[in-house]
Amino acid sequence: MNLDFTVIPAYLDVVLLGAVWTIAITVAAALLSFVGGIIFAVVALYAPLVVRLPFRLFAWLFMGTPLLLQLFLIYFGLVQIGIDLPAFVAGVVGLGLHFAVYNSELIQTSILAVDRGQMEAARTLGLSRGQALRKVVIPQAVRDVIPPIGNNMIALLKDSALVSVIGVSELTLSAQLAIGRTYRPFEFYVLAAVVYYVINLGMEAVQRRIERRIAAAR
Amino acid sequence: MDFDLMLRVYPFFIEAAWITIQLSVLTTLLGLACGTLGAMARLSRLRIFRMIGAVYVSVFRGTPALIQLFILYFGGPQIGLQLDAFTAGVIGLGVNIGAYMTETMRGAIIAIDKGQTEAARTVGLSRFQTMRYVILPQAARLMIRPLGVNINALIKGTALVAAISVVELTYTAQRFIGSTYKPFEMFMISGALYMIIIYATGRGITWLDRKARIV
Numbered sequence: 286m287n288l289d290f291t292v293i294p295a296y297l298d299v300v301l302l303g304a305v306w307t308i309a310i311t312v313a314a315a316l317l318s319f320v321g322g323i324i325f326a327v328v329a330l331y332a333p334l335v336v337r338l339p340f341r342l343f344a345w346l347f348m349g350t351p352l353l354l355q356l357f358l359i360y361f362g363l364v365q366i367g368i369d370l371p372a373f374v375a376g377v378v379g380l381g382l383h384f385a386v387y388n389s390e391l392i393q394t395s396i397l398a399v400d401r402g403q404m405e406a407a408r409t410l411g412l413s414r415g416q417a418l419r420k421v422v423i424p425q426a427v428r429d430v431i432p433p434i435g436n437n438m439i440a441l442l443k444d445s446a447l448v449s450v451i452g453v454s455e456l457t458l459s460a461q462l463a464i465g466r467t468y469r470p471f472e473f474y475v476l477a478a479v480v481y482y483v484i485n486l487g488m489e490a491v492q493r494r495i496e497r498r499i500a501a502a503r
Numbered sequence: 504m505d506f507d508l509m510l511r512v513y514p515f516f517i518e519a520a521w522i523t524i525q526l527s528v529l530t531t532l533l534g535l536a537c538g539t540l541g542a543m544a545r546l547s548r549l550r551i552f553r554m555i556g557a558v559y560v561s562v563f564r565g566t567p568a569l570i571q572l573f574i575l576y577f578g579g580p581q582i583g584l585q586l587d588a589f590t591a592g593v594i595g596l597g598v599n600i601g602a603y604m605t606e607t608m609r610g611a612i613i614a615i616d617k618g619q620t621e622a623a624r625t626v627g628l629s630r631f632q633t634m635r636y637v638i639l640p641q642a643a644r645l646m647i648r649p650l651g652v653n654i655n656a657l658i659k660g661t662a663l664v665a666a667i668s669v670v671e672l673t674y675t676a677q678r679f680i681g682s683t684y685k686p687f688e689m690f691m692i693s694g695a696l697y698m699i700i701i702y703a704t705g706r707g708i709t710w711l712d713r714k715a716r717i718v
Binding site: 361 | 562574577660
């Protein structure tokens with residue numbers, strides 16, 4: 286047994302700064318995946334076939350391959366075609382797109398589950414199809430799908446650890462930095478795990494609050 | 504698209520896919536074992552077991568699998584646990600997915616109508632017999648599909664062991680991206696192989712599910 290947790294305080298600020306970045310990445314990627322999820326869902330359901338088919342292929346590829354592989358593709362692939370994104374942006378785009386595809390599947394089911402009468406009523410009142418979708422159907426669909434999307438966002442937090450591999454200095458990479466200086470992997474990875482766990486508990490608390498408010502609003 | 508290059512390097516990816524398959528199979532087996540133990544603990548009559556089960560699920564689902572893997576592989580030697588990368592990968596991923604499988608199995612077991620337990624107990628079966636002969640055979644059928652979802656996630660999750668240098672599909676793709684600067688081509692090869700593995704597994708699950716159905 287060779288453990289010495291007293292090395293932690295000296296690097297606590299480094300690790301906590303990493304945690305701030307992890308939260309920033311998670312929030313940015315969550316927003317992207319939410320907006321992207323709605324757009325993808327509408328495309329998958331209503332776009333003309335020439336758009337829909339390539340899109341289905343894209344979604345299928347994203348759901349059938351590991352996120353880590355996609356991050357490598359985005360980070361190095363964009364460089365190949367001359368776009369040199371900072372690692373942070375590549376990480377947010379990779380995580381955001383990956384989870385947008387998963388969110389889109391949930392939102393599609395939810396849109397289809399909104400009563401047909403809603404669309405019919407909106408059309409009768411003179412709204413165009415696009416207006417009816419935007420103002421009547423999608424708001425209801427999104428409300429119903431918030432709880433499962435919350436679960437996806439908690440998964441996103443944990444998967445944000447993967448962007449350390451492409452060099453984003455978030456929580457995991459910050460822990461690695463401290464390990465590089467101290468040669469104490471056990472202590473700092475456990476510390477990182479604890480911080481992730483606390484952020485995770487925070488997200489679960491927020492999720493419960495939102496779910497309660499949705500239930501109350503219904 | 505550089506097809507010449509793709510043809511030259513694909514044998515390396517086939518070899519790597521074989522490692523990914525081995526990882527997936529071993530991880531599934533370990534995950535099922537951990538899931539069974541976990542579900543039994545969470546449904547136990549003894550508070551201490553229920554608590555252990557709840558902590559296991561909460562901790563392993565509440566922290567990134569990558570960090571769990573790093574604690575085991577890089578931190579293990581500090582507590583006298585020296586594992587090679589492949590073994591650490593299987594144990595790390597298996598214990599992690601086991602926490603998800605625990606919840607899947609528990610969900611299927613508690614989905615069985617309470618009347619089944621009551622009836623079995625009334626005709627004189629013990630608690631163990633009720634579980635063994637009445638509840639589990641019914642719950643097992645309900646589990647197949649959701650466990651399939653867990654296994655699908657697990658196969659993609661095996662990519663994480665690239666971070667501890669196990670030469671599987673993602674590591675191989677990463678290495679060839681580094682040496683050829685052709686990320687798209689490398690993604691296509693490894694992506695296709697992942698899709699084949701996942702598709703075949705999905706078909707297997709569907710087959711099992713249909714076979715297990717009563718009607």
